[in-house]
Amino acid sequence: MNFSQDELERYQRHFALENVGTEGQQRIKKGKVLVVGAGGLGSPILYYLGAAGVGTLGVVDGDLVDCSNLQRQILHNMERLGQEKAFSAKQTIEQLNPNVKVDAYVEKITENNIEKIAAPYDIVVDAVDNFQTRFVLSDYCVKAGKPFVHGGVLAWGGQAMTYLPHQNQACYRCIYESVPAPDEVPDCKKNGLLCTVPGIIGSVEAMEVLRILVGQAPMYAGKLFTFDGKTGQTRVVKLPQKSSVCPVCSKTDS
Ligand SMILES: [Zn+2]
Numbered sequence: 405m406n407f408s409q410d411e412l413e414r415y416q417r418h419f420a421l422e423n424v425g426t427e428g429q430q431r432i433k434k435g436k437v438l439v440v441g442a443g444g445l446g447s448p449i450l451y452y453l454g455a456a457g458v459g460t461l462g463v464v465d466g467d468l469v470d471c472s473n474l475q476r477q478i479l480h481n482m483e484r485l486g487q488e489k490a491f492s493a494k495q496t497i498e499q500l501n502p503n504v505k506v507d508a509y510v511e512k513i514t515e516n517n518i519e520k521i522a523a524p525y526d527i528v529v530d531a532v533d534n535f536q537t538r539f540v541l542s543d544y545c546v547k548a549g550k551p552f553v554h555g556g557v558l559a560w561g562g563q564a565m566t567y568l569p570h571q572n573q574a575c576y577r578c579i580y581e582s583v584p585a586p587d588e589v590p591d592c593k594k595n596g597l598l599c600t601v602p603g604i605i606g607s608v609e610a611m612e613v614l615r616i617l618v619g620q621a622p623m624y625a626g627k628l629f630t631f632d633g634k635t636g637q638t639r640v641v642k643l644p645q646k647s648s649v650c651p652v653c654s655k656t657d658s
Pocket of ligand 1: 575646652
């Protein structure tokens with residue numbers, strides 16, 4: 405795979421970088437990554453994966469850009485108020501890096517459409533704001549044998565973890581078991597969210613994707629990374645191996 409003059413200039417810092425270089429950049433260029441959510445987490449994830457030159461990016465979001473999004477969802481702007489977030493994201497990334505192909509899906513991911521939407525992609529990234537969709541993504545990745553990069557944020561903190569198939573790792577459902585009842589879930593609308601928190605967690609998720617693409621082990625495969633922006637503390641907790649009673653991964657060779 406050859407690089408154009410634009411790409412040779414654009415990716416110079418990657419070409420010069422140990423463990424990336426020309427070969428790593430080619431792998432990034434061949435990458436096909438689905439980012440579900442074009443909001444607070446999706447913004448840094450799509451920005452960085454687009455800037456990095458991931459060849460094909462899928463972006464799924466069924467919502468429209470609202471003024472209350474702009475405090476943290478930096479893909480969008482005032483001119484895009486009322487537009488579909490997926491198309492706004494596509495426009496921003498294509499303006500940043502025309503070498504990247506962006507496929508926009510104005511849909512909400514469900515059990516019924518995940519297989520069709522995610523089929524062309526090698527890695528699925530969680531940038532959603534609800535447990536229900538997150539379980540759909542995780543269950544799909546376990547069954548399809550694809551890496552799943554999870555991130556979640558609330559108020560002053562957040563977390564990230566990466567699931568790799570065929571490594572006996574706990575899947576998202578092993579850890580959280582089932583979708584909690586709506587009144588058990590704290591949400592960002594009620595509890596607030598400092599705008600930089602999704603910036604930090606989303607950047608961690610983008611880094612996990614790039615590591616997978618260039619052939620480096622993810623930082624948080626089988627581990628949970630947590631960040632508390634109130635205290636400045638970060639933690640990495642090793643997760644247990646996959647559960648023998650998990651209704652999803654115990655039935656696969658994952
Ligand atoms: Zn499981």
